[in-house]
Amino acid sequence: MAITGSLAVQGNVLNWVADHRRHHAFSDREGDPHSPWLFGTSPWAVTKGFLHAHMMWFFDRDETNHRRFIPDLLADRHIVRASKAFGVWVTISLLLPALLGGLISWSWAGVLTGFFWGGLVRLAICNHVTWSINSICHMVGERPFRSRDRSRNFWPLAIFSMGESWHNLHHADPTCARHGVLPGQIDISARVIWIFERLGWAYDVRWPTPQRLARLSGAA
Ligand SMILES: [Zn+2]
Ligand SMILES: [Zn+2]
Known part of the structure; x- marks a missing residue:
């Protein structure tokens, strides 16, 4: 890697x-x-x-x-x-x-x-x-999650950046393996990690859970 x-x-x-x-x-x-x-x-x-x-x-x-x-x-x-x-x-x-x-x-x-x-x-x-x-x-973009910075989700770059442009979630929850956590947010990197996990190459992967997301959402 x-x-x-x-x-x-x-x-x-x-x-x-x-x-x-x-x-x-x-x-x-x-x-x-x-x-x-x-x-x-x-x-x-x-x-x-x-x-x-x-x-x-x-x-x-x-x-x-x-x-x-x-x-x-x-x-x-x-x-x-x-x-x-x-x-x-x-x-x-x-x-x-x-x-x-x-x-x-x-x-x-x-x-x-x-x-x-x-x-x-x-x-x-x-x-x-x-x-x-x-x-x-x-x-530029949306801030659906709380973070200490000015990071934003910018959808036009989702495909090109392989999910990295769901950047607000990444800063709100940096150890989360998926950045595009909301419905319809394509995240190719998360899928790669998922495949690696299936193959046994990645472990202890932290996937988003409803409880975690509820904790992170709130005032923008
Ligand atoms: Zn950043
Ligand atoms: Zn980062």
Whole structure:
């Protein structure tokens, strides 16, 4: 899973998890690595906040303290190795589609086409969807559940983000395996976890229960 995730080229596993946990710890407050609400609420501040949360934070990031946020991962030598080899996964992520394009069409045009669509375009779309969770899903959408931050459910991205855009529930109940808990909320990631659970690869999975949801819903 660590290697597969690394193919999305969003930084190495250790940094990714550390930033993600810090986002939950300080969500939309000072210390959040990518909140759109750090600069104020004037039109200019919100525009700046959107760009910061969407992608600028990644290029101007302050390192998250690993010993504080991911001591469990630092103690896992497999994860540390997968994280250190990040450059290898990036290379594979970019070159494998080019190689496949070349082999399938047996032409240099196929190499270029594979590299462009399977490498660059795929990464651009994947990253913009992920970044939209940090920007749009903390700015636009519904807040059916109570959370300490400004996270929101933004339905237009449900399919593309594989359920991640039901972001309000994710912040209200971060350990819940399903983010799209209301009727009609498609959540592909939850289905993947469900399949892994059936295969015995995932265990102790926390699924939503009516009692849990009742506790989480309330004032927006
Ligand atoms: Zn999260
Ligand atoms: Zn968030």
